[in-house]
Amino acid sequence: MRTSTSIARAALALTVLVLSAVCSFPGASCTKVSYDDRALVIDGERRIILSGSIHYPRSTPEMWPDLIQKAKDGGLNTIETYVFWNGHEPRPREYNFAGNYDIIRFFSEVQKAGMYAILRIGPYICGEWNYGGLPAWLRDIPDMQFRLHNQPFEREMETFTKLIVNKMKDANMFAGQGGPIILAQIENEYGNIQSGLPDQQSATKYIHWCAEMANNQNVGVPWIMCQQSNDLPPNVLETCNGFYCHNFKPKENMPKIWTENWTGWFKAWDKPDYHRPAEDLAYSVAMFFQNRGSVQNYYMYHGGTNFGRTTGGPYITTSYDYDAPLDEYGNIRQPKYGHLKQLHAMLTSMEKHLVYGQQNETSFDDKVKATKYTLDDGSSACFISNSHDNEDLNVTFEGSTYQVPAWSVSVLPDCKTVAYNTAKVKTQTSVMVKKESAVTQGLKWFWLPELLKPFCTDRSGSFRRNELLEQIVTGADKSDYLWYKTSLTSGAEEEFTLYVNTTGHELYAFVNGELAGYQHSVNGPYIFQFQAPVTMRAGKNYISLLSATVGLKNYGASFELMPAGIVGGPVKLVRPDSSAIDLSHSTWTYETGLYGESIQIHLDKPNLEWSCHPAVPVNRPFSWYKALFHTPDGEDAVVVDLAGLNKGVVYVNGRNLGRYWPSYIAGNMDGCHRCDYRGAYKTWDNQEKCLTGCHEIGQQFYHVPRSFLNAGGLNTIVLFEEAGGDPTKVNFRTVVVGSVCINAEKGDAITLACANGGTISSIDVTSFGVAKGQCGAYEGGYESKPAMEVLSAACLGKESCTVHYTDELDSAGSEGSSVLTVQATC
Ligand SMILES: *[C@@H]1O[C@H](CO)[C@@H](O)[C@H](O)[C@H]1NC(C)=O
Ligand SMILES: *[C@@H]1O[C@H](CO)[C@@H](O)[C@H](O)[C@H]1NC(C)=O
Numbered sequence: 001m002r003t004s005t006s007i008a009r010a011a012l013a014l015t016v017l018v019l020s021a022v023c024s025f026p027g028a029s030c031t032k033v034s035y036d037d038r039a040l041v042i043d044g045e046r047r048i049i050l051s052g053s054i055h056y057p058r059s060t061p062e063m064w065p066d067l068i069q070k071a072k073d074g075g076l077n078t079i080e081t082y083v084f085w086n087g088h089e090p091r092p093r094e095y096n097f098a099g100n101y102d103i104i105r106f107f108s109e110v111q112k113a114g115m116y117a118i119l120r121i122g123p124y125i126c127g128e129w130n131y132g133g134l135p136a137w138l139r140d141i142p143d144m145q146f147r148l149h150n151q152p153f154e155r156e157m158e159t160f161t162k163l164i165v166n167k168m169k170d171a172n173m174f175a176g177q178g179g180p181i182i183l184a185q186i187e188n189e190y191g192n193i194q195s196g197l198p199d200q201q202s203a204t205k206y207i208h209w210c211a212e213m214a215n216n217q218n219v220g221v222p223w224i225m226c227q228q229s230n231d232l233p234p235n236v237l238e239t240c241n242g243f244y245c246h247n248f249k250p251k252e253n254m255p256k257i258w259t260e261n262w263t264g265w266f267k268a269w270d271k272p273d274y275h276r277p278a279e280d281l282a283y284s285v286a287m288f289f290q291n292r293g294s295v296q297n298y299y300m301y302h303g304g305t306n307f308g309r310t311t312g313g314p315y316i317t318t319s320y321d322y323d324a325p326l327d328e329y330g331n332i333r334q335p336k337y338g339h340l341k342q343l344h345a346m347l348t349s350m351e352k353h354l355v356y357g358q359q360n361e362t363s364f365d366d367k368v369k370a371t372k373y374t375l376d377d378g379s380s381a382c383f384i385s386n387s388h389d390n391e392d393l394n395v396t397f398e399g400s401t402y403q404v405p406a407w408s409v410s411v412l413p414d415c416k417t418v419a420y421n422t423a424k425v426k427t428q429t430s431v432m433v434k435k436e437s438a439v440t441q442g443l444k445w446f447w448l449p450e451l452l453k454p455f456c457t458d459r460s461g462s463f464r465r466n467e468l469l470e471q472i473v474t475g476a477d478k479s480d481y482l483w484y485k486t487s488l489t490s491g492a493e494e495e496f497t498l499y500v501n502t503t504g505h506e507l508y509a510f511v512n513g514e515l516a517g518y519q520h521s522v523n524g525p526y527i528f529q530f531q532a533p534v535t536m537r538a539g540k541n542y543i544s545l546l547s548a549t550v551g552l553k554n555y556g557a558s559f560e561l562m563p564a565g566i567v568g569g570p571v572k573l574v575r576p577d578s579s580a581i582d583l584s585h586s587t588w589t590y591e592t593g594l595y596g597e598s599i600q601i602h603l604d605k606p607n608l609e610w611s612c613h614p615a616v617p618v619n620r621p622f623s624w625y626k627a628l629f630h631t632p633d634g635e636d637a638v639v640v641d642l643a644g645l646n647k648g649v650v651y652v653n654g655r656n657l658g659r660y661w662p663s664y665i666a667g668n669m670d671g672c673h674r675c676d677y678r679g680a681y682k683t684w685d686n687q688e689k690c691l692t693g694c695h696e697i698g699q700q701f702y703h704v705p706r707s708f709l710n711a712g713g714l715n716t717i718v719l720f721e722e723a724g725g726d727p728t729k730v731n732f733r734t735v736v737v738g739s740v741c742i743n744a745e746k747g748d749a750i751t752l753a754c755a756n757g758g759t760i761s762s763i764d765v766t767s768f769g770v771a772k773g774q775c776g777a778y779e780g781g782y783e784s785k786p787a788m789e790v791l792s793a794a795c796l797g798k799e800s801c802t803v804h805y806t807d808e809l810d811s812a813g814s815e816g817s818s819v820l821t822v823q824a825t826c
């Protein structure tokens, strides 16, 4: 091996000096970060960065240390997050850095764990986050044009960017100050939408202004811009986002950086659950490092939860699980987590070869190649990849023959022995189950009606107009709900069809205080035409429309101009003969939000007169419900099952857990009927695969973080049910490991593990040649009695156990198949 000083000297010679190479902060533990065409150079050494995204507002401060530690234990050295502007500045110059928005506490936890951090300020972030993270009040500023060269936007963006940078500097969070932050990001995926913007000159000026403004902050670390392949300003690094980035070509003198490797996909109310197989995710990572990649981030490593209402983007579920290596609740998702952990260990052991070694490629065909990284001392590390969709191959490389399965990469840390193959999963599968919790059975419910009458009479609202305006400009996204009310006088009783053209997302129509109809949009276009039969009585009639949003749009060129609600209409009363009364320019009275929101019913203040007599109504729209419940014992994550409800918002002890919509049944997609990890993974163009939950409730279970609960005491759940549901079916559950399974080949270590103190209660299957069923329900095969005995002795009553698969386990004879399938119950 070369000595580290000679490596450092070599690195220094290659380093392209940027501003950031200068350690700009005084202090004892100042870390210098720069880069060259191979890697980030940290304190003179090229490093590989294995990073994972954890969005701090999508979990709780109490969860952060555990999530970060699990990421570190999983072999990562860096945590990456966006910064959530609308959460930090909910109203102009009113800031929130408390609770799950305590960004400094989050970065301190990363630092405490001894990890690096990547700060993605944006402040436009996309992120399936409400309005892409931009505060809706920006729309109220005169002459505001989002993400283009104009003073109002640039002033607000700079003010917020400076605020975050200065907070980080004050807390000594940048590497040059001894802190964890090694990279910072400005803007986000601008290159994807730039050509679709209305003013190309303005767009170019803006993106160059972004880079200059960022560099003027003197943060002492490089700035990155993701997906900015064209029109890349100087002094920023371009990075790649996607399911695969091995073919990404960085610009000259820049390292290959992958800011978002999508570990799965987000969920929408109408969609089944996306799953990206561990084999394919590992393949994409190994391919990236085989092809000179050096900075890689999992988006997401922990997805979490869209708590509250200004979090998830349009039609995004409250769960943002993402099929990430850590599940929504922070549990380890197996085999994904363990399979990647093994790969990270390989890559880390090969770090010097990957970033200093001479790279040599041998191609066998256009989809098969071996890559060798050789250091000056002669030692080398290799990858052999086979990118054919379904051809397993024997590859002869440097005199040895290796079996390389289709769509896989073999890792040979010494260029001789295959230590890892991305398609061979040696980690257990854990099936998580939602266990019923006895302490919350038979909840006693109380209720309060939402007050609708004022919005269906002459009461004045907050303002009046002779036109129909959408919700973002009128309410600045202070509530999901906006009332529109008008009146008209009819000479006689008459039947009509009430017609409303709205841009979404939901519409309730009331005539004279009675609900006349309800409709919601489909995910995507959002525009729909509401129609319902209505009767006008002789005399004065009130028409009240309640429009509701389900998260604001977060992506696309000029996404911020996409309206939500009734814009211009038309709103008409149509007669059977098709003649119509157009109400679009009648006098409309507006009121943002619900009465229950204005008096903060969710806080369950003592003056509220909740009732339970004679009985709590079910299937009654616009009802508030409340019940008390005990905290489930133990440490396991708590969820509330809302299957009996329809659509609304759920609060526990005054905390908004998010919107619920269990009446929304996920659609059917072909992807529910195929799952082969081989071949490119896609979540669009009808090429989805490995989906689950078609025709099932879009989201049934809602996370109740332990820190929201009173340990050992009573808690209050409050529901606002807007569409009519049955609260008596609500129950609380805990998330635990159910079955664990593993497929082992001779020589493998069979490791089984439960979680949170649970122990293995039974060994259910130890068979060869099992072909039927899934983990938790394996059937058939040839039962191995010796394996059953050995595993029972080693594992029963234990939290985890390891048994080596030797000939001994196989003594009963495997009849052809040598793959031993084990299933146990925690
Ligand atoms: C790279 O490969 C070429 C051709 O296969 C060979 O001549 C050369 O010696 C190799 N270099 C290293 C460092 O292995
Ligand atoms: C690869 O080699 C193994 C062992 O020699 C053999 O059993 C297998 O059929 C070969 N596979 C292919 C695709 O040639």
Ligand SMILES: *[C@@H]1O[C@H](CO)[C@@H](O)[C@H](O)[C@H]1NC(C)=O
Residues within 6 Å of the ligand: 501, 502, 503, 527, 529, 567, 568, 569, 570
């Ligand atoms: C509905 O409203 C949208 C938004 O103003 C408008 O673009 C569209 O043309 C309207 N559709 C109909 C059928 O009136």
Ligand SMILES: CC(=O)N[C@H]1CO[C@H](CO)[C@@H](O)[C@@H]1O
Residues within 6 Å of the ligand: 240, 241, 242, 243, 244, 245
């Ligand atoms: C590199 C890569 O895979 N980029 C993809 C990112 O995602 C968009 C869709 O959101 C694709 O079109 C790109 O190809």
